[in-house]
Structures are given as C-alpha cells and as structure tokens.
Amino acid sequence: MNGRFVRPNPLPGFGPAFGVTLAWVALIVLIPLTALALRPWSLGITGVLASLESPRVLAALKLSFGASLAAAAINVPLGLLVAWVLVRGRFPGRQLADALVDLPFALPTAVAGIALTTLYAPNGWIGGLVAPFGIDLAYAMPGIMVALVFAGLPYVVRTVQPVLMDLPAEVEEVAATLGARPPQILVRVVLPAILPALLTGFGMAFARAVGEYGSVIFIAGNMPGLTEIAPLLIVIRLEQFDYAGAAVLALAMLMLSFTMLGAVNLLQQRLARRAR
Amino acid sequence: MSLALHGIFKQFGTTAALHGVDLKAAEGEFLALLGPSGSGKTTLLRMIAGLETAESGRVLIGGADMAGVPARARGVGFVFQHYALFRHMTVADNIAFGLRVRPRAQRPGRAAIRARVADLLGLVQMPELGARYPDQLSGGQRQRVALARALAIEPRMLLLDEPFGALDAAVRRDLRRWLRDLHNRTGLTTVMVTHDQAEALEVADRVAILRAGRVEQVDTPAGLWASPATAFVHRFIGESVELPCTVADGLARFAVAGLPDLPCDLPAGPALAMLRPHEIGLSAGGPARVRGVAVAGPAVRVEVQAGETMIEVLLPPGAAPPALGSACRLDLGAARFYPRG
Numbered sequence: 001m002n003g004r005f006v007r008p009n010p011l012p013g014f015g016p017a018f019g020v021t022l023a024w025v026a027l028i029v030l031i032p033l034t035a036l037a038l039r040p041w042s043l044g045i046t047g048v049l050a051s052l053e054s055p056r057v058l059a060a061l062k063l064s065f066g067a068s069l070a071a072a073a074i075n076v077p078l079g080l081l082v083a084w085v086l087v088r089g090r091f092p093g094r095q096l097a098d099a100l101v102d103l104p105f106a107l108p109t110a111v112a113g114i115a116l117t118t119l120y121a122p123n124g125w126i127g128g129l130v131a132p133f134g135i136d137l138a139y140a141m142p143g144i145m146v147a148l149v150f151a152g153l154p155y156v157v158r159t160v161q162p163v164l165m166d167l168p169a170e171v172e173e174v175a176a177t178l179g180a181r182p183p184q185i186l187v188r189v190v191l192p193a194i195l196p197a198l199l200t201g202f203g204m205a206f207a208r209a210v211g212e213y214g215s216v217i218f219i220a221g222n223m224p225g226l227t228e229i230a231p232l233l234i235v236i237r238l239e240q241f242d243y244a245g246a247a248v249l250a251l252a253m254l255m256l257s258f259t260m261l262g263a264v265n266l267l268q269q270r271l272a273r274r275a276r
Numbered sequence: 277m278s279l280a281l282h283g284i285f286k287q288f289g290t291t292a293a294l295h296g297v298d299l300k301a302a303e304g305e306f307l308a309l310l311g312p313s314g315s316g317k318t319t320l321l322r323m324i325a326g327l328e329t330a331e332s333g334r335v336l337i338g339g340a341d342m343a344g345v346p347a348r349a350r351g352v353g354f355v356f357q358h359y360a361l362f363r364h365m366t367v368a369d370n371i372a373f374g375l376r377v378r379p380r381a382q383r384p385g386r387a388a389i390r391a392r393v394a395d396l397l398g399l400v401q402m403p404e405l406g407a408r409y410p411d412q413l414s415g416g417q418r419q420r421v422a423l424a425r426a427l428a429i430e431p432r433m434l435l436l437d438e439p440f441g442a443l444d445a446a447v448r449r450d451l452r453r454w455l456r457d458l459h460n461r462t463g464l465t466t467v468m469v470t471h472d473q474a475e476a477l478e479v480a481d482r483v484a485i486l487r488a489g490r491v492e493q494v495d496t497p498a499g500l501w502a503s504p505a506t507a508f509v510h511r512f513i514g515e516s517v518e519l520p521c522t523v524a525d526g527l528a529r530f531a532v533a534g535l536p537d538l539p540c541d542l543p544a545g546p547a548l549a550m551l552r553p554h555e556i557g558l559s560a561g562g563p564a565r566v567r568g569v570a571v572a573g574p575a576v577r578v579e580v581q582a583g584e585t586m587i588e589v590l591l592p593p594g595a596a597p598p599a600l601g602s603a604c605r606l607d608l609g610a611a612r613f614y615p616r617g
Contacts, residue, residue, distance in 0.1 A: 170360040173327050174422075176347040177354040178374035178429055188377070192364045 036254065039247035051248045056224050057233065060249075064230040065256060067141070068209035071148035075205045076198055078149075079156025084190075086157070087164045101157050104150055109214025116147055117219045139221030144229070147215040152205030159201035163194045196272045203264040210257055277338035277432040277465055278303045279324065284333035286319060286489075293319050294489040296333070301482075304463045306456070308476035310512070311486035317469045320486070321435050324467065325354045337432060353426025357438040359418045361410040367421050368393050368406035374429035396424040399458070416447040423455075427462075436468040440475065452479050473513055477501070485509050507614040510550045517556065517587055519549045519608070520616065528613060533583035534563035538611060546616040553577070553590035555610040558598065562605025566598045580604060 011017075040048050051057065086098050104112065120127040120137040127137045137143050167190065175185045191198075213231040220227045230253055237246040279301040286294040294316045301307040309317040322328035324335055326347035335342040342350060362370050371393045375384055384392065397403045400420035410418055419439060426434060439455070440448040456479050459466055470476050476483045477497040484494040485508075493505040504510035507518075519535070521528040528540035528547060540547065558578060567586065568579035576591040578598060587606065591597070598604060 168358070168360060170356050170358065171362065173347070174354060174356060174360040174425075175362075175373070175377075177325055177327070177350070177352060178377065178425065179348045179351075180373070180377040181348060184377045188373070189362060 033254065036247060036250055040244050040251055043244045043248070047244075048248050051245050052252060056228070057230075057249060057252075059225045060228050060230040060233045061252060061256070063144070063228070064210055064253070065260075067144050067148055067229075068206050068212075071145055071152055071209045072202050072206035074145070074149050075152045075156045076202050079153055079201060079205070080160055080194075080198060082153070083157045083160040083164055087161060088169070101154050103154075104152075105154050109151070109212065110218065112150060113147060113215035113218030116143070116150065116215060120146060120219065138219050140227065143219040143221070144216055144227060147219050148209040148212055151212045151215060152209050155204040155208055156198070156201035159204065160194055160197050163197040164190075167193050196268050199264055199268045199271065203261050203268075206264075207257060207261060210253065278336075279307075279433060279465060279467065280334075280336040280339075281320070281324070282334045282336070284320065284323060284330045284335070286316070286323070286328070286330050292489055294330070297486075297489070297491055299484055299491060299494065301465055301467060304465055306459050306466045306468070306479065306481045308480035308483045309467065309469045309486060310471070310473060310476040310483050312471060312512075314488070315486040316489040317471075317486045318437055321437055321467060321469045324433075325352050325435050326350050327354075351429065351432045353423075353429060353431035353434045355419070355422045355426050355434070355436045355439050357441045359410070359415075359422045359442075361418055361422060361425075363410050365409075366406065367402075367408050367410070367413070368397070370410070370421055371396050371406075371425045371428050373425060392428060396428055399427070400424045401454075414447075415443050416451055419443065419451065423458075427464075431464070434464050434466040436466065438469055438471070440472075441470075448475070455479060477513070485512060504550075504612070507548055507550060507616075510612065510614070515553055515588075517551050517553055519585070519587075519611070521547050521549050521613075523547045523613070528611075532585045535582055535606065535608065538608060540613045542613050542615060548614045548616045549608065549611040550614060551608060551611050553588045554592070556587070556589045557607030557609070558589050558591065559605045559607065560598065561603055564604050564606055566600055566602050566604055569597045569600055571597055580606060582606060 040051075043051065082101065086094065086101070117138050118124050120143055122128065122131040122136065122138070124138070130137060135142075137146070171189055171193075172185050175189045180188065211231065213229075213235075216229055217232050220229060220232075222228050222232060230249060234246045234249050234253075237243075237249065279299075281297055281299040284294050284297040286292070297316070297320060299307075299320075309320060311317045319328055323330055324337075324342075326342065326345060326349075337350065337352070362373065365373070372389050375389050375392065378384075393406065394403070397406050400423060402417060402420060405413065405417065410421065413421065419442075423439075436455075440451055443451065452475055468476070468480065477500070480497065482494060482496055483500055485492045485500070487508050493500065493509050495503075495505075500509065500513050504513055510516050511518075519530055519532060521530045521540075522545070523529075523540050523542045524544050526539060526541065527537045528542075528549060529537050530549070538549070554575070558580070564580050564582040564587075566578060567581045570577040574593050576595060576597045578589045578591060580587045580589055589606070
C-alpha cells in the first residue's frame with residue numbers, strides 16, 4: 001500500500017471520487033452482506049451446524065453448486081464456438097444471431113422457465129421425443145442443466161467475443177502458412193490468447209447459475225433431496241418464517257461462491273501474467 | 277522454387293480486384309509487386325500463399341498446380357506488415373512454431389529444434405533475445421523475428437507483404453539492405469509487395485507494376501527507369517514532367533505555345549510527352565522565362581514558364597544557375613510519347 005496514496009494525487013477529483021465509491025460499495029454490497037453474515041448466529045453455533053448438516057440442505061447445496069459448475073463447463077466450449085462463428089463468420093442473419101445471444105439476459109427468468117418446461121416436458125416437442133424411451137428431461141437433472149446452460153451462455157459469449165475480435169486473423173493465417181492444422185491453430189494460437197477471457201466467462205456463467213432461481217424452479221420438479229436447488233430451499237424456509245435457517249443456507253452459499261470466484265480470479269491473474 | 281501465375285481473376289462483391297494477371301518469377305529471383313493501394317497486389321500475394329482463392333486462373337509453384345492445396349501444405353513463408361507474432365510465446369518459441377506443429381514423423385528432435393532456432397536468431401542478428409516476448413522488442417526486431425519464423429520451415433518461397441511498411445525511415449533503409457543481403461546468401465525465391473517505389477527498385481531483381489488489378493509492366497529496375505511502357509508507369513517510377521500534344525504526320529505539336537515540334541512515331545491523335553526533370557535541356561535566350569531557382573542539394577532545380585505552363589528542370593550537377601526572370605529555351609528531345617485519352 002505504501003506509495004499508492006501519494007498526495008497530492010495527480011488525478012483531478014480523485015479524493016471525492018474515491019469517497020463516493022467507498023460509500024456506495026458499502027451501502028449496496030458490504031452492509032447487506034454483513035447483515036446476512038450476522039443473522040444466522042441467533043441459532044448459536046450448534047444450531048447453525050445442525051441446520052447445515054440436515055440431508056436436505058446438503059443435497060440442495062450439492063445440486064446447486066455441482067449443476068452450476070457443470071453448466072458453466074458446458075458453456076465454455078459452446079460459448080467459444082458461438083463467439084468464434086459470430087466474429088469470424090460472414091453469413092446472412094449474423095446480426096440477428098448476435099442479438100439472439102443476449103435474450104437470456106433480457107428475458108424474465110420465469111418466462112424462460114415456462115418456455116423451457118413446455119419444450120422439455122414429457123408432452124412437449126423435445127421431451128416427447130425421448131419420453132417413449134423412459135427418459136425424463138424436465139422435472140429431472142437434465143432439465144436443471146438445460147435451464148442453467150441457457151442462463152449462462154451469453155456471459156461466455158460476451159466476454160470472449162471482444163477478445164476474439166482483437167485477435168487479428170493474420171495470426172491464424174500465419175500459423176496456417178507455417179504448416180499448422182486447424183486444431184493446432186486453435187490449441188496453440190487462439191486458446192492461449194483468449195484463456196483469461198474464457199475463465200472470466202466461466203466464472204460469470206457459474207455465478208449466474210448458482211443464483212438462478214426463476215427458470216429452474218419451473219423445470220426442476222423440486223423434489224426435496226433430489227431436484228431441489230438451494231435458492232428454492234431458502235425461499236421455502238422464508239415462507240415458514242425460519243429466517244435464521246434461511247440465512248444459514250444463504251451464508252453457506254455466499255462463502256462457497258466467494259471461494260470459487262476467488263479461485264477463478266487467482267488462476268486468471270496468473271494466466272494474464274504469463275501471457276503478458 | 278519458380279512461380280507462375282496464369283490468368284488470375286478475382287472479384288470482391290461486384291468490383292473486380294484482379295483482371296487476368298499473368299506473372300512469372302524464376303527460381304531464386306527477387307520479384308517486387310509495386311502499385312498504389314487498391315491495385316490488387318496484396319490479394320495476389322495472398323493467393324500465392326493459399327490464403328485467398330481465385331475465381332479463375334492457376335497458381336504454379338515449382339511447376340505444380342496449387343489448386344486445392346491448402347496454405348499449410350504449400351511450404352511458403354509469409355511475412356505480414358504488422359508481424360503477426362504470437363504474443364504469448366517467447367521469440368524462440370515463435371521461431372520454433374513451424375517445426376513443432378509438424379507431424380511426429382517429420383518433426384525434428386528437441387535438440388535439433390533448439391539448434392535451428394539458435395542458427396536463425398544468429399541469421400537475424402539477435403542471438404541474445406530468444407527468451408524475450410514480442411512486446412519487449414522494437415518494430416525492426418519484431419519484423420526480423422517474423423522473418424526468422426518464416427525461414428524456420430525451410431520454405432520453397434518467401435512472400436513479404438509490405439514488410440517494412442510499419443517501420444520508420446532509417447530502420448526501413450537498414451532492413452531492406454539486410455533483406456537483399458539475406459536473399460543473396462539464401463537464394464530463396466522471394467515476392468515482396470510494396471507501394472514504395474524506391475524500396476522496390478532498390479531491392480528487387482525485377483519489378484511488376486500493378487494498376488487496378490492489371491499488370492502494367494514487368495521489368496528490371498533499370499529497364500523500368502529507362503523505358504516505361506505506359507504513362508502510369510512513367511509517373512509511378514519517378515518525377516515526371518507531362519506535356520499534352522497532338523500527333524499528325526509523324527510530328528508532335530505541343531499545346532503549350534513556344535515549344536518546338538518534335539518527331540514522333542505514334543499514330544495521329546492526342547498524345548502525352550513525358551520526361552524526367554533532368555532530361556530537359558536548358559539554354560539561354562528564347563521564348564520561355566526562368567521563374568524560380570532552388571540551389572539546395574547537388575543539382576539546381578529551375579522552374580521555367582512556357583506560355584501558361586510551369587515546367588520543372590533539373591540541371592546537371594555543377595551547372596551554373598540561370599538568372600531569375602531571364603529568357604531561356606527548353607530542349608525536349610528526350611521526350612517519350614504515350615497516346616492520350
């Protein structure tokens with residue numbers, strides 16, 4: 001820290017700007033989160049631990065974080081593909097396709113949930129195709145994954161797209177003239193350049209999936225211990241006026257998310273330093 | 277390896293970029309493609325490399341038709357104006373790239389690759405800089421790394437797209453001398469695209485002048501200088517004085533008053549007489565007037581007014597400058613004539 005706060009700071013108005021930033025972040029983020037962190041302890045430490053150890057809570061946390069990680073992992077290669085096609089491709093309807101990517105951002109999550117459910121339910125267009133084979137899409141794990149992948153896709157596309165645009169096509173062309181085959185160009189030239197952006201996209205898609213509520217509860221079936229996500233369990237506890245119990249779960253989610261996003265950031269910083 | 281292009285035609289949307297280009301480069305030759313921007317020279321170079329496809333026409337490298345052969349299988353080294361180095365790799369890794377991506381059976385061993393990289397670093401005169409990243413190099417150094425990377429695959433031919441375009445004047449001059457020297461040592465067939473006529477004339481064995489997707493003339497630098505085939509080439513290759521005239525009965529009559537008629541073997545019709553400023557003779561007494569004299573540099577530059585037209589004359593070194601406003605006579609005997617319109 002020493003030397004960073006040299007006075008007078010050459011940036012005009014840095015003092016007031018810094019003050020407003022600090023106050024704003026405290027008001028919007030820090031104070032609510034602190035309140036959340038303090039709320040569960042009215043149960044006492046044993047109460048908190050007991051609440052966390054119930055099988056229903058553990059199952060919900062496992063589902064929320066496991067499915068979100070898996071959805072983010074699926075979104076990374078798919079989002080990269082979409083971004084690459086949108087950046088390098090020249091085809092009719094490209095602008096429309098580009099605009100469509102943003103839809104999951106803009107759509108109310110409940111609308112997305114209803115749309116996905118009608119599609120994947122056993123009597124829906126897609127669900128109907130596999131129902132005769134005894135496969136359930138909606139009201140089961142695949143349905144949850146579909147909803148989470150849907151919600152996270154634009155995050156990966158929109159973080160990778162600008163970096164891909166900045167990567168000159170000449171770099172790929174020169175690799176081709178040097179004898180590299182397309183998979184080699186992807187792995188040795190394109191991926192190293194966009195890996196930090198991909199990681200950011202992964203982190204954002206993951207964070208969005210963990211917090212996703214509206215679309216998942218329509219398609220998940222919400223069977224306790226099986227397809228019940230953690231955010232839903234929080235709502236259920238709130239409805240039962242178990243505020244401390246809801247806060248226990250919320251705090252656990254907060255800490256898990258914080259740890260994972262921290263790890264992603266750390267990895268990204270290391271990559272950025274290596275890639276210079 | 278030799279290069280031959282036959283009837284290359286290319287269209288971008290509705291505008292034709294290349295209209296049936298024929299061009300040859302002999303084994304070991306240094307050919308420059310010279311033309312203003314939009315003349316199609318870069319498109320032509322990219323076609324040789326396989327980065328662009330022609331609508332019709334054939335590209336032959338070493339006599340073999342390259343139709344359907346992808347860029348990676350052509351064995352040509354390509355150098356871009358903006359280097360296109362891999363930023364996440366060190367200089368040494370950049371140079372080794374073309375060797376490392378080879379199929380296992382043809383890939384040299386680690387030690388052999390390291391030795392080859394060291395050789396090439398020596399060749400481009402930066403033996404100490406293998407561990408640096410491209411961001412830590414100057415523009416001239418980056419372009420030499422790009423060249424070393426292209427040479428590492430032992431290409432059959434070297435293709436350079438405005439290789440010195442992004443560098444400042446002093447570095448450019450050094451680097452093009454170095455490039456010519458490198459060519460003399462390796463004897464690699466080289467095609468270089470440039471819009472800088474001084475660069476093309478200094479470095480290349482032969483220069484092809486392109487204009488709006490057509491080849492105007494292909495010749496040695498001396499040949500281009502001595503006998504430009506068209507008025508465009510005359511203008512492009514160096515300073516030109518242009519005087520409109522009309523040809524009738526083997527005589528060219530100038531539109532400008534006070535200039536004597538000259539014999540001319542063009543068919544009757546409007547024509548253009550073109551000369552270099554140093555090819556115009558100047559003698560005292562006559563219908564023209566000296567309007568400006570500049571003595572900076574080795575030769576004296578004189579502006580002469582004939583009728584309403586100003587004509588620039590470059591006197592031979594050592595000649596005495598004429599007095600401002602004095603009467604003088606122009607000798608246009610060295611003029612070359614081109615049909616006009």
